[in-house]
Amino acid sequence: MEKQELEIYIHIPFCVKKCDYCDFLSFPQLNVNYVPALIREIEEINLMGKEAKNYIVKTIFIGGGTPSILEGEEIALVLKSVYKRFEIDSNVEITIEVNPGTATNNKLKAYQEAGVNRISLGLQSINNEELRELGRIHTYEEFLENYWLARKIGFSNINIDLMSAIPRQTVESWNKVLEKAIKLSPEHLSAYSLMIEEGTKFYDKWKQNILKLPSEEEERLMYYNTKSILEAAGYHRYEISNYCKKGFECKHNVGYWRRVEYIGFGLGGASFINHTRFSNVNNMQDYLKGADDNWEHLHQEIHQLSKQEEMEEFMFLGLRMINGVSIKQFEELFDVTYQSIYGTCSAQLVKDNLLDINGDRICLTEKGIDLSNCVLAEFLL
């Protein structure tokens, strides 16, 4: 029997300090019981009735928080537990997020020895003032040190995270960020616009109207510049906010949009297995307790997708990719004609110049990318 593809996400919910814009799940204090609990979960957890041996792991992504807070040995132990339970593809992509200022020569070497072959560095800005504004703990110089360290050790697939539309940023300063980033020649660049999320320091400031955000026009200009500057430098945009050199797409993230099955280990980890989405509990004490009572209450929001929901997901996830989705694939998967489900909706979106249908492929137009929320919402039935 042919093995099914599987992705693994491992959440490390600790940070030296939470950034002012961040609403992801993280804690400032490392909990010594976390890694042992995580390892037990990886080794023991029930996979929604599926067997580990039916899968072959294509990607592993260690995200956070700040995974690079962990020592090399700890990461090695976590990965070993994955190798112990799952078969790993020979071409596996294993990414770890590294926060500049937390990496050392020893750590990075240990990661590499444990199998990590891709590093994602959260730079956000090259401008130290902007970094302070974001509440980041590092300077640009510290980032550079970590970047060259990773290169020296031999990492040949590095991503740099950049963020536009941050307070006080101008179109010029953003252009400089891009130009400097290009000079470093990373294989992959993520360029997101800042989103103000509820429950963050930024949100409070924004409510009080003291956050000096760029105007909408400037923000859009930054987005367009990102594309033109990066494309001129040989990076192609393969997802709304992601660019890479040829062949260096982040397989893990692409898997999310392509609806590959995945398991999220660790606190709050989200999973998609056997047509079912669920996530781990968000409360640290509950999570740690899971290791003692055989994980009975670990999973929450367990939801088996209906056919309709799967069709919706196929569209609103797939369309995040620049080359969009295949009509043929949709029809084969769901045994319906695309026209009968989304014909009217697509026709209107095409008419509004938000969607492009070219033979078998459907994708967002440039305007559709700008307004992707509106467009994607239309695909909810």
Added chain:
Amino acid sequence: MSVIDQSKIRNFCIIAHIDHGKSTLADRIIEMTGLLTSREMQAQVLDNMDLERERGITIKAQSVRVIYKADNGEEYIFNLIDTPGHVDFNYEVSRSLAACDGAILVVDAAQGIEAQTLANVYLALDHNLDVFPVINKIDLPSADPERVINEIEDVIGIEAQDAPLISAKTGLNCEQVLKQIVEKIPAPVGDVNAPLKALIFDSLYDSYKGVIVFCRIKEGRVSKGSTIKMMATKATAEVVEVGYFGAGQFIPSDELTAGMVGYITASLKNVKDTRVGDTVTDYHNPCNQPLPGYKKVNPMVYCGMYPADGAKYPDLRDALEKLQLNDAALQFEAETSIALGFGFRCGFLGLLHLEIIQERLEREYNLDIVTTAPGVIYKVYKTNGEMIELTNPSNLPEPSVISYMEEPVVSAEIMVTTEFIGQIMDLCQERRGIYYGMEYMEETRALLRYDLPLNEIIYDFFDALKSRSKGYASFDYEMKGYERSELVKLDILINKEEVDALSFIIHADTAYERGRKMCEKLKDEIPRQLFEIPIQAAIGSKVIARETVKAMRKDVLAKCYGGDISRKRKLLEKQKEGKKRMRQVGNVEIPQKAFMSVLKLDKD
């Protein structure tokens, strides 16, 4: 059986300006005569509806019968008829007064006489009621009973030197009020042996008893089993039960005789048959003439009411039908709007009446209502000599076939302290008022007389009056008639399409200003969409104001982290849900609150 001695009956009402303590005094009278202990009293027993309690106003006439034992040992029956307290219900007030033989005038010891006090006193005097004054709230630090007593004597011209100085709140001196009721209010006189002649001063629908008629027996008697006839509506029915009013309950009795106040239930299914002001008589032995003063009340203010959720249309119809069972003044008929779908054009006595109905629909029937701009009834004279009464602006004929139009005008009296006369005159000027004179009530207060177009006062005149006089002005009006006026229909176009639910009739001079404000307001209320949306105000084909809602430039999903797809889905669903709550006009989505927001164009 024995007939109750009429000399031991007192039928009276309490008249007062809003907030001067009418209901509180009623409560004290009920409490002191022992009908209810203070523990059983829920403050203000007579105001039945939650709405009435919240707003501190009386909407429906209420009535209660109490027994007062005088110092000399004699027992008296007091029938207290609580009258509605708002100009919208002027006619009901007048019928309640007609059911009484006297009235207690309650005046606030700090505020003195207000416009509504005067209007009510005049109304009481018109009905030949004996009025005696009571000065309330003397426990307030700012109370000045001397001044108020003089004011009552000077302005109204009734004796006030021996007016009880009371605090209805604390009960202070309230026993004097009871004494004076016996002394100063005349006992009813009416021939018990004459044919039945009873005045309907209110009626309500009860799902068990059917229609309950509140009435004052002027002459004759009525008991269970007799057949009665409503002289104006011609409805006849067999009496099922008669009785009088306990506190919040109906107490059946054998019969009602001349001089008494009570209720009759009969096999009647709709309050339309038992109009306030109509005369009840005996079907087999009718009286010669009905009591004077009956008129059919007609709505003055109209608006469209639409269910926010189009599927709730039948529910809205059911709710309106139920409310109408109890409210003969409420009118409605089905209409459709391109923007809002199926709904009803509803007629009300005034804006308060409208608001009450709207609130009751929302609270008691759990309906979300979208209301269009309220308007009055315009008379449109066409070039072919035909006249139409216009209640829905969308039905205005083409300008080419209109000869001229008329609008309703009211005569208003505004009482104001002298320091605010300037501001109030400015306000009346802005609202196209015609000044008719001013009288000084005393050194610091004056009564202004204006004619005002009704459509200028139905929106926010009362609020404006209060805010410009720091709350010191009071206001009362009555219909004067129809006058010719330069009226135009102002249309709102959104993305070049006329939105019928936003059209309204307005005087040509104020159309520009109003159109501009509406465009500004709508610009704020309509969310940006995929394309630019012009918002225009137009008279006929002429655009008089324009705003633009810019196209949306950006709406991108945030980073999707760790495969948390459920969260992304929720975001998209929220987006989709938000869209559902919009009204589609052409290809523009308009949120429901935009329709409501233009009703509240503050003056600023």
